[in-house]
Amino acid sequence: MLDENKLQQLLFECAEQRQAALSELYTLTSPKLYGVARRLLQSHPQAAKALQEAFVYIWYRAFEYTPDQGRPFAWMTSIVRNQAFRLMRLETSQEKRNHLLLGEREVYMRNDRFFDEYHARSNPLLKELQECLDELEPSQRHAILLSYYYGYSQYEMVNKLKHPVGTLRAWIRRGMKRVRSVCDAYQ
Structure with missing residues (x-):
């Protein structure tokens, strides 16, 4: 007692x-x-x-x-x-993210497109975003999607991509700079 x-x-x-x-x-x-x-x-x-x-x-x-x-x-x-x-x-949210990521990764790896054509046609903003993402190097695109779309923390990204955090930060920073410049050109 x-x-x-x-x-x-x-x-x-x-x-x-x-x-x-x-x-x-x-x-x-x-x-x-x-x-x-x-x-x-x-x-x-x-x-x-x-x-x-x-x-x-x-x-x-x-x-x-x-x-x-x-x-x-x-x-x-x-x-x-x-x-x-x-x-x-x-744990539940990580399992959901991992499940989502596995499904998206299969599509992503197969044709290097983030949005399928149906969704891109139905929403012009998605089409623009896909075009901006297409301008990035694959490593930058992947790091940005993991961070901003899937919500991975830097620690989770390091474990997932097997690259140092400094490298991932640089990919995201350079990728976002490139996305801004490309998207500004679309407007």
């Missing part, structure tokens, strides 16, 4: 940035909090990640805890749950 008074005192000490308090708080509560994350996420790596992120949050936000909000362990449990739900949403 957890001593709520002890947990409350440790949270107050964490608010004062005492690392020993965080360490003791982790030792006392992590097994039960891990169980909460594990039940929600059904995965050891994801549960461990949620727990880690929850304790980082607790470390930086311990000053927000007040006893009138409820018991300390309940407050910490809600943080772990929120982190677990955030990871679930992130």
Whole structure:
């Protein structure tokens, strides 16, 4: 059984940035909090990640805890749950993006066209955008589409394209400069 008074005192000490308090708080509560994350996420790596992120949050936000909000362990449990739900949403959106990307990549690799002809004919702006994108080098076009259309972060792009972040930034910067100049010529 957890001593709520002890947990409350440790949270107050964490608010004062005492690392020993965080360490003791982790030792006392992590097994039960891990169980909460594990039940929600059904995965050891994801549960461990949620727990880690929850304790980082607790470390930086311990000053927000007040006893009138409820018991300390309940407050910490809600943080772990929120982190677990955030990871679930992130995983779902990444799976959707990856699924979309695989489908789009097949079309993209097959004919190096981003929009199919039907959509380009039905929307003149898409046709213009496709013409602007056609002016780019394939590496620039791919980096821009991953970043702006699919919403990939720089870290995700590095993992996906296997190029350094500086290279990807340069491709995007040069590609966007080229798109602006080409699209300005269309207007």
